[in-house]
Amino acid sequence: MARTKMPIPTLRRIPRYLRLSEELLRAGIVHVSSAELAERLGFTPSQVRQDFSALKEIYGISADGQQGYGYRADSLRTNMERILRLSEEKSCIWIGVGNLALALAHNFDFKRCGVRPEAAFDILPEKVGTTLRTLSGEIPIYHVDSLERYCTERCPRMAILTCPPAAAQNVADILTHAGVTGIWNLTNVDIRVPEEAELENVHLSDSLMTLACRVRPDADCP
Amino acid sequence: MARTKMPIPTLRRIPRYLRLSEELLRAGIVHVSSAELAERLGFTPSQVRQDFSALKEIYGISADGQQGYGYRADSLRTNMERILRLSEEKSCIWIGVGNLALALAHNFDFKRCGVRPEAAFDILPEKVGTTLRTLSGEIPIYHVDSLERYCTERCPRMAILTCPPAAAQNVADILTHAGVTGIWNLTNVDIRVPEEAELENVHLSDSLMTLACRVRPDADCP
Numbered sequence: 001m002a003r004t005k006m007p008i009p010t011l012r013r014i015p016r017y018l019r020l021s022e023e024l025l026r027a028g029i030v031h032v033s034s035a036e037l038a039e040r041l042g043f044t045p046s047q048v049r050q051d052f053s054a055l056k057e058i059y060g061i062s063a064d065g066q067q068g069y070g071y072r073a074d075s076l077r078t079n080m081e082r083i084l085r086l087s088e089e090k091s092c093i094w095i096g097v098g099n100l101a102l103a104l105a106h107n108f109d110f111k112r113c114g115v116r117p118e119a120a121f122d123i124l125p126e127k128v129g130t131t132l133r134t135l136s137g138e139i140p141i142y143h144v145d146s147l148e149r150y151c152t153e154r155c156p157r158m159a160i161l162t163c164p165p166a167a168a169q170n171v172a173d174i175l176t177h178a179g180v181t182g183i184w185n186l187t188n189v190d191i192r193v194p195e196e197a198e199l200e201n202v203h204l205s206d207s208l209m210t211l212a213c214r215v216r217p218d219a220d221c222p
Numbered sequence: 223m224a225r226t227k228m229p230i231p232t233l234r235r236i237p238r239y240l241r242l243s244e245e246l247l248r249a250g251i252v253h254v255s256s257a258e259l260a261e262r263l264g265f266t267p268s269q270v271r272q273d274f275s276a277l278k279e280i281y282g283i284s285a286d287g288q289q290g291y292g293y294r295a296d297s298l299r300t301n302m303e304r305i306l307r308l309s310e311e312k313s314c315i316w317i318g319v320g321n322l323a324l325a326l327a328h329n330f331d332f333k334r335c336g337v338r339p340e341a342a343f344d345i346l347p348e349k350v351g352t353t354l355r356t357l358s359g360e361i362p363i364y365h366v367d368s369l370e371r372y373c374t375e376r377c378p379r380m381a382i383l384t385c386p387p388a389a390a391q392n393v394a395d396i397l398t399h400a401g402v403t404g405i406w407n408l409t410n411v412d413i414r415v416p417e418e419a420e421l422e423n424v425h426l427s428d429s430l431m432t433l434a435c436r437v438r439p440d441a442d443c444p
Contacts, residue, residue, distance in 0.1 A: 008432075085439070090439055098325060099328065100321070104426075106321065107322075109427070113427055115434050116440075157438060157440060158437055165329075181437050183433075184430055198433055200430070202426065204424065205237065205330070206241075208332075208406055208422070209335045210234055210306075211405075212306075212335050212380065213233070214233075215380055215403050215404035216379060216403060218311055
């Protein structure tokens with residue numbers, strides 16, 4: 001399959017189609033129309049049709065839409081998994097072993113996302129030399145001083161940033177300079193990376209703001 | 223200001239306009255065109271113009287677009303803050319005081335999102351009766367058995383779910399039944415709430431999948 005040329009906004013909808021297809025299959029539902037998909041995901045039906053026509057064009061695969069039946073939930077799942085390349089493993093390192101890192105390491109199914117954590121880095125003497133427990137096994141914690149050398153020698157594909165916000169840009173510079181090509185930035189500050197690298201800045205505050213403004217303030221409390 | 227009637231997809235873009243306006247102001251930039259906004263945010267220019275025309279219609283406020291100059295960054299910031307009601311305080315409780323809760327409590331600026339954490343709930347004896355440190359002060363940790371009574375008596379507006387995934391739906395049912403109207407669900411499983419309540423299911427895996435599929439797999443490593 002060629003490297004993806006899909007527009008990022010379309011790509012962002014793929015995990016949602018995937019989750020919905022899994023939910024449908026668990027509920028024993030075999031077919032789903034684009035109108036139902038749109039309604040359950042909060043997209044417009046024309047958005048769904050556009051997405052699937054773009055996927056067909058880029059990947060030559062379709063969600064098996066059949067006149068009168070809609071799409072097959074199992075094909076939908078398989079094709080979304082293929083588009084997301086979930087079966088291709090990407091090695092991943094971790095920078096910053098604080099509470100957020102622990103919460104994710106202990107609970108988050110990285111394997112399901114095609115990601116294999118292989119080492120972590122921190123600055124605190126009580127952490128360096130110990131291990132970080134993940135769902136797929138323990139990974140070593142090294143001192144951040146050895147980060148650059150590790151990346152040059154071992155060529156990890158991705159990095160998860162859970163370091164203090166003030167260190168985020170500097171760490172990202174070291175990583176991308178040493179050849180890391182994907183950065184999952186959970187530090188809640190925006191960082192920049194060179195064009196050849198891929199970046200996801202996760203902004204939990206965007207989601208909380210979006211929610212809070214739809215809720216009545218305390219002053220309206222009965 | 224009337225309660226928001228803005229479509230959720232538009233609403234989700236507001237925090238991003240806000241962040242960009244803050245970034246522009248920090249860089250000393252006074253005006254920004256819709257084309258520049260679009261480029262920096264990865265939207266289409268027509269999306270930006272549509273958003274601002276919708277905001278004008280709903281709120282009667284504009285981003286002060288001026289022919290030839292574009293939008294003023296300071297008006298953009300003020301108006302996005304108003305739309306997000308950041309100055310209206312919403313009381314909030316927390317269910318589940320694990321690593322993720324600690325990471326957020328210690329580092330996340332809830333006040334900036336218009337949210338005031340006021341109590342936390344857990345089931346573990348070593349946590350109940352202690353406090354949770356947040357950026358704006360310590361909040362008490364109560365036993366989850368007292369959750370329903372607390373909600374009925376104190377009327378918190380929002381709840382943050384950082385409990386184990388298996389408990390998420392049950393906790394959400396208790397909360398919405400007791401009058402909590404906004405749920406920020408960080409348990410990584412989808413839950414449902416009654417129509418009168420607002421919900422944000424945060425799926426960190428969507429973001430990681432979207433990133434990982436843009437990165438070359440280990441097999442391509444030189």
